Amino acid sequence: GGVELPDEASFKGYDLILDALFGIGLKAEIIGRYADVISAVNRVDTPVIAIDIPSGVSADTGQICGCAVQADLTVTMQYQKLGQSLYPGAALCGEILVKDVGITDLCVKWDSEPVYALEKKDLEDLLPARYPDANKGTYGKLLLIAGTEGMAGAAVLCAGAALRCGCGLVKVLSAEKNRVILQSSLPEALFAPWPEDCDLTEHLAWADAVAIGPGLDTTLQCRHLLEFVLSRWDGPLIADAGALNLIASDAALSKLLRPDTIITPHPGEMSRLSARFQTVESSVLEINADPVHSAVACADAWNCICVLKGARTVITDSRQVWLNQYGNEGMAAGGSGDVLTGIIGSLLAQGTDPVDAAKAGVLLHALSGDAAAGALGTRAMKAGDITAFLSRIFMDASSK
Known part of the structure; x- marks a missing residue:
């Protein structure tokens, strides 16, 4: 059966197209007649259902193998594939239905450890407890x-x-x-100027957790501040932004990173950091093409917890990997990363395990961003709106 397609393939006049041209094993670039067929599918308005994965999407990375089918619905077998969650492949799957076909973990030989999707319901177990008899020191x-x-x-x-x-x-x-700016904007926060000699002994003795990096540059003073923290502080630590740029520019600083430090690079920062934990620097394009590999390589080399930010943020301690699928384009605004650092730092100070703090922080950040988008629209969002809607996420979590 079947119909041989003429050179000028056309799918007009059909009510439904089932795409089963290529499956999850595709590695090579699609060219020639197969590319023509995919182009013909994408030219018509007929609904498309992809079987397992849209033809042309890499099941491992979500990258496009030359060209790919734009599906309205993807029915995938037993497990959602990583490439259906990572962009650009995620945008081509349409709605995803995972169907049980009787395959169990015992039947599968995994090439690598599975990647786990973060879910809203995870928050309940990740957030630190609150107590009716607490004081400010409790938290x-x-x-x-x-x-x-x-x-x-x-x-x-x-x-x-x-x-x-x-x-x-x-x-x-x-x-x-x-x-003046800080104390008038946030009267609830304490303020201290950093000492000229960069001796932070007194401040570190006060703290339960440290966050360093937002708004720092690569001057010698900032380098001394970071060096003091990395060499003297052995408690929970998150490093972001300017701190990561300093580590990328100075091999001596990268050697001071302690186990379980949380780092939160975006792809540009990860590109600069990569020269410190591998022989050749990865480009932003290479990192975006396989963010899971990049994050795991970083976490493994430095024994740290890597939160690689993006449309699909990856969290890993090198042993396990989690992927965030919440959030929206309205969060692509200056200061959004600073908000994430504050959220994770807060959870660390409250005694949350570093891996759990990274997972919960990413979830809170993304869910609050979605709440802000629902109220304001993505175009009108700014970073501070993510903070403003955190209370709604906490209220939702506590009501379940």
Whole structure:
């Protein structure tokens, strides 16, 4: 049976197209007659159902193998494939239905460890407990080292998110000229100028957790501050933004990273960091093409927890991998990463296990971004809106 397609393939006049041209084993680029057929499918308005995965989408990475079918519905067998969650493949799957066909884990030989999807229901088990007889000391003290002169906004966004996530006390160590902005914007936060000699002994003795990096630059003073923290602090730590750029520019700093430090690079920062944990620097395109591999390689090399930010944020301690599928394009705004650092830092200060803090922080950040988008629309969003809607996510989590 079947119909041999003429050279000018056309699928007009059909009510439904079932795409089963290629499956999850596709590795090579699609060319020639097969590419013509896919182009013909994409030219018509007929609904398309893909079997297992749209033809042309890599099941491993979500990358396009030359060309790919745009499906309206994908019916996939037994397990959702990683490439159906990662862009650009995720955008080609339409609605995804996972159908049980009787395959069990015992029947599958995994080439690598599975990637786990974060779900809203995970929050209930990840968030730290609250107590009716608590005081401000109960919920931890976060030391935030952020904001060179003219970059007070990064410190405000980060500290504001930390406070909104229930941290008992937040102290912002920043440039002296940021004092008025910080204390007028966030009267709930403590402020201290960073010392000229970069001796942070007193401040580290006060803290339960440290966050460093938002709004920092690569000056010698910032390098000394980071070096002091990395060499003297052995508690929970998250490093972001300027701290990551300093580590990328100085091999000596990368050797000071302690186990279970959380780092939160975006692909550009990961590209610069990659030269420190592998022989050749990866480009942003290479990182985006396989973010799971990039994050695992980083976490494995430095024994850290890597949160590789993006439309599909990857969280890994190198042994297990989690993928966030919430969030939206409205979160692609300056300061969004500072908010994430504040959320995770707050959870660390409250005693949350570092891996759980990274997972919960990414979930809270993304779900709050979705709540903000629902109320404001993605075009009108700014980073501070993510913080503003965190309370709604906490209320939803506590009501279940």
